[in-house]
Amino acid sequence: MLEDNLGDTICAISTAPGEGGIGIVRISGPKALAIANKIFFPAGKAKRAEFKSYTMHYGNISDKGKIIDEVILTVMRKPKSYTREDIVEINCHGGIVALRNVLGLTLASGARLASPGEFTKRAFLNGRIDLTQAEAVIDVIRAKTDSALKVSLGQLSGGLSKEISKIRQKLLDILVILDANIDFPEEGIGLDAAEISKGIAYIDAELDKLLDSAQAGRVLREGIHVVICGKPNVGKSSLLNALLKKERSIVTPVAGTTRDTIEEIIDIKGIPVRIVDTAGILAPRDLIERKAVKRSREYIKLADLVIILFDASSKLDGQDRKLIKEVKNKNAIAVINKIDLKSRIEKDQILKEFSKVVRLCAKSAKNINNLEDALCEFVFKGKLHAPEFLAVSNLRHIRALRNAKKLISQAKESLAGKLSQEFITQDLKDACAYLDKLLGKSFSEDILDRIFTDFCIGK
């Protein structure tokens, strides 16, 4: 549960735990400067109470004359700060003890410990950013690739809010026309059906555009789960290593080398790919192998995409066929490996089973690019390749947009079917309410809790 009391002064260690060059204790709220005055003693003759905004000061944090740490103190006065409150950041030595002691002294001097995301929550509650921007903060922190970062930064700088606000404004414009017609029908303002219909069609198309970006947006934010499967010795681990461009998984000529699943995150053309190398065993000989097989199956079930690997140098056998059956209902790319060897595989059969087939040599990484392209194609479906795009990536946003879209479609039908005007008005109002929630113009404590508890402490 998050504390909502904006009168409190909050503090936290804002840097990652562990040893580092510096570590930062951040304080925000009405007492931030008073606390700094109490615990910070500047070198030289600087007067503490007169710290100007955006200034840094060198000195010591001391407790009853005892030096706790030698620090640099940064002051950001309200309203031009992250939270729109007075903020003091203390750059300490980045050891856990020094940081903890400075934090302890701050707490003893009248601040309370911030909850996860509470600094950002204040930035939202104090009106500096809207809810989609607040949510982007954590996405920026967690971005795994440059493309993912670009999408999050676009959202953080308000790009997404701007698009949604435009749609919302259009909705309000139409509602004004409709309302006028209900309020003063006798004044002959008359329902301008053509204009309303044009407006609704525009909103519909804009919502579609945003929703179209959702698949790519989500993939960039969350990554895509890819599982490599194939019978023993086809080169699954070699393929993982080729994609990773390093020797991660053990490769040997012995069938059954990989006895556990190995998971890595790779940046493939901007897409964060969680890739899993599985054990190829199909007929387990002992308990370990049985567990490995069970685990591989579970991974295949959960995967967004399966790469099923075949050995070009041998004919398809029962094991291959069993696996083909197993991935029947999954999105799959078939890879024919070992093309450096004499080909004996029935290529036509594979082409018949799979819509996408790539031929490569995992050992030398030849043609690995073709597999990377196939993966990109799967994610972006030929659309939206430029990483600069604005994309909806957050499930909460996608749901709100889908709900708004449903109501707009309904309004469109009502208009076409010449239903009573109240129906249209109600649908548009409800659609608007979804956009308001999305932007955080209306929110419940519940929603805020869900969003900010996902944050780190100190952000």
Ligand SMILES: Nc1nc2c(ncn2[C@@H]2O[C@H](COP(=O)(O)OP(=O)(O)OP(=O)(O)O)[C@@H](O)[C@H]2O)c(=O)[nH]1
């Ligand atoms: N000629 C050739 N050999 C390959 C190629 N890819 C892998 N190999 C060899 O095939 C053998 C098995 O490779 P791995 O990558 O261990 O195969 P795996 O599918 O992970 O095997 P298990 O973990 O035992 O199921 C090794 O000797 C590799 O060097 C390739 O493209 N060409």
Ligand SMILES: [Mg+2]
């Ligand atoms: Mg292996």
